[in-house]
Amino acid sequence: MKEKLKITSVDIYKADIEFKEPFRIAIMEILSAQSVFIKINTNEDLYGLGEANPTWGITGETQSINLAGAVDLARLLLNKDPLNIEGRMREIDRFLIHNSTLRSAFDMALYDLLGKVAELPLYAVLGGGKRSFWTDNTIGIADPDYMAKKALDYKNQGFQAIKVKLGTTTDQDIERIKKIRKAIGDDLPIRIDANQGWDYKTAVVTLQGLESMGIEYCEQPIACWDYENMRRIRQNTSIAIMADESLFDHHDAFKLASMGCCDYFNIKLAKSGGIHTALKINAIAESAGIRCMVGCMTETRLGLTAAAHVVSARPNIQYADLDGYLMLKEDPVIGGAHYNVGEINLPDTPGHGADIDPDFLKHCESTTVK
Ligand code: MG
Secondary structure (H helix, E strand, O other): OOOOOOEEEEEEEEEEEEEEEEEEEOOEEEEEEEEEEEEEEEOOOOEEEEEEOOOHHHHOOOHHHHHHHHHHHHHHHOOOOOOOHHHHHHHHHHHOOOOHHHHHHHHHHHHHHHHHHHOOEHHHHOOOOOOOEEOOEEEOOOOHHHHHHHHHHHHHHOOOOEEEEOOOOHHHHHHHHHHHHHHHOOOOOEEEEOOOOOOHHHHHHHHHHHOOOOEEEEEOOOOOOOHHHHHHHHHOOOOOEEEOOOOOOHHHHHHHHHHOOOOEEEEOHHHHOOHHHHHHHHHHHHHHOOEEEEOOOOOOHHHHHHHHHHHHHOOOEEEEOOOHHHHEOOOOEEEOOEEEOOEEEOOOOOEOOEEEOHHHHHOOEEEEEO
């Protein structure tokens, strides 16, 4: 009889990739992608790959925190059945609370492995179909004229929606959108994201000032913990509100939906702790009549491909903001989601279909837990 599949070792890689330019949002500035790749190996010739791309100002994780935590989570998995994802993730989620980005890397690797065992692409493992879809492209906070120039450049490249980081003062933020609108004309939707930068009054005044400027929705106007004022902002503007930093897991989703705080959810694997909880969030959203976006941090195409499978598999996910890798100077990923400007197409290879270039890995510091 064939031996049961089990986890024999876990490789942990420190992966640093430079940005094309620094990326500023209301609460932090990011200068490079500092990822951790997780490779779960088995007693058969099959492995699963995952990526953690920590954003310290949002999830409380840094690359060094994730590298240390990864060793502990790897020990928890040794000799266990990787196909029991609910069981493995329950152990991981109970062992290490918070640290959602690190947990998501393990979750992603387990789903990749499941797809490889089933010989099915991940979207099919999730019970969904294959569809191509578009991501927007994001402009960080900068001088308004520079942001307008960048928006026009994205429009000329063929992007169908532009996301703009705001969250400073009312005057500056309105000037940014006015200049961008003037540069790109009226046909492209603009999505805005204040990343918690406003307080209640600034949010209401700024959003009311932007109502005539073709804003599709506004992400996270105020502090992540302030659900009550997010609900009040939603009542005082015609611009749709999307919860991002207020929404990590399914418990948050239930509260936000029950309180009527927002029109949309922004699901990110780095916040939910991976695909298994992302699916629970989407189910709560669907129950409450809320449609979702799947967003990203600054992952390589590996993490983005896993997220793209979730988008493809769930029709309730209406928007995608999977542009992280477009900011990177280097693409170390082989296979995976294909980007045609902003149009994303998934491969039919088993699992998520993304692998990492062995030449890139040779230059990464690594640890193996076995
Ligand atoms: Mg956001």
